[in-house]
Amino acid sequence: MIGLVAVDGPGRPLAEELHARWPESSHVHRASRGNCSQPPDVLHFALHRYRSVVAVAPLPAVVSLLTGGLVTLPRGTALLCLDPQRRWVIPMAGGDAAEALSVEVAAALGVTPVPTGHAPVPGHPPGPGHLRRAAESGTPEDAPVLRITDREDPGHGDVLVLPRTLVVGIGAAGGAGPAEAVRLLEETLEEAGLPRSAVARLATVAGKADHPAVRWAAFCLGGVPVDEHPAQALAGVPVPNPSALVGAAVGTASVAEAAALTSAPGGRLVVAKRKSATVTVAVARAALRGRITLIGLGAAAAGRPAPRLPAELRDASAVVGTPEALDALDVLAAAEALDAADVLATAEAAAGPLRPTTRRIAVDVAAGTTTDGAGAPLDPVGAAAHLAAHGHAVALVALGDGAALAVPPGPYEVHHVSAPPAAHHQGDPA
Known part of the structure; x- marks a missing residue:
């Protein structure tokens, strides 16, 4: 789920319009200076509830909120600033996940995405449609570039955001x-x-x-x-x-x-x-720490009840696994949609276990097509570690319980999650 925060009144129409484009995967929060839903409180709440947040407000207003001491930005959260006048969308934090989401927002609303300099990881192509939408967005060559850096302003007309690092x-x-x-x-x-x-x-x-x-x-x-x-x-x-x-x-x-x-x-x-x-x-x-969540998808054998997918998948900016594991993920998502008991759960399950901008990275070890920045081939574990070392929240999926996956130590947290118990389809024995 993506949090859409209308920081003030002028931003509400655009937040509502974006929500109408993504009704199953977004939620609107409206701030008001006249009651208890003050802008700092609403933005802080959204940043700590969702892994991706789009703040609809002028850039100076968002920067002021982030540096005013009342709003904290959790590690790994993707934050975008969307201009209420429909001119641009700027990824402010969250690396490649925020960059990809800005392209999605630009394609949905027809605004200009402002690049931040987060290039795709070598050997890891963006998800389906991202490159096409980036080309179709028609970003002007002289568009301002947002630089998120703790170095002095390099000039050249760039928009600078200074994180406290x-x-x-x-x-x-x-x-x-x-x-x-x-x-x-x-x-x-x-x-x-x-x-x-x-x-x-x-x-x-x-x-x-x-x-x-x-x-x-x-x-x-x-x-x-x-x-x-x-x-x-x-x-x-x-x-x-x-x-x-x-x-x-x-x-x-x-x-x-x-x-x-x-x-x-x-x-x-x-x-x-x-x-x-x-x-x-x-x-x-300070170090930029990422996160790897090891997720076992179960046996995924024909005729057996499908396990429910862990909620941690929705928090990932990238999902890494073998082609077979990613195919099994799709199968389990479809089975979960069939098992949903109410309209809301059905809609969420049908939208899939991933956010619209989460990258799917299928690592074919035999083909050796996935490499690090130096061109060295990576297996699924190596690819997940490479992304997490650059600050990403990564879900590493595998068939079975995933217990055999061994992640090397690095600048990231490692969590192990097994798929919740199987759900019985209609007609399956209890």
Whole structure:
């Protein structure tokens, strides 16, 4: 299900029109500034209820909501901004899933999709019809490009959205002054080409969050939160620039670098330790983590009751499996539609277990047609891991219970889901 959020009155007609195009796979939420359904509340609710959300509002309004502290964007959620004046649709978060959904919205409403620079994964063609609809949309060559980056604005007329992906680690000696801390921080960000608005939080050693220099730095960054980490925990974090002198003084050989990495688990340093007389800073970028859900489809043998399909399939931006597994998925979806007991369930089942823009990636191991960016062949597990490592929510489907699937460790979460119990068709023995 796709959430359609009319942030204000002018966006309601377009949200209703898009819902009329996708009546079985979308739901409209209408915000109003005159009652309890305020825009931040409605957008926050939708982002935490659906894996894909289309916000119908001017781009500055959506960016303001996301950066105002009242709305959080869950990892992996696809968010689009649809102009109420029917000019364009912009994918703001969600990678390839958002890119594909923007093409779907453009085809449905006749608006211009604004590309974000998320190219299709090599060897993984988009789902049926996506390339055709992109060509038919007639995107002008001079159309603005939305860049979602924590780097400084590259210019060239692009529309820039700055996600808060950076963590600044900071260490301050007892006599460190607020002005010194902010001066070092600003110089460090400027030299690295990193805007201060991309900083999500500060991180330091336990007992330093109330230091005047740390508090002033947090205030100057817009009131970002300050994480404190015990010295013992920081002492175990590998860093490129440890200091024995600092270790003897505070119990950890690194404060700025270790604290930044600890508050950005799985991330990496983008600026190593910089120091002034009494202050040190370092910058880490948070990791982009995806998700792999292993789904066993059951035996799918002829004459046997079909299991019900897991709801997790609707959350995936891509479904990966062998051609046989994807064919079985279609068979089970058709069987589930026949078993639906009421009109709403029948409509949802008939629409299929996947969202309109979820990519189906059939990996034929024998043919060796699916490869990674370097051209190396991938099996279904490798293809799922490759997508999840780039932040996607991936459903890896397999015949049987899927217990034999072994996913290598990586920057993603792994969940195992078995198909719910079989549903009996009419005429089947109870």
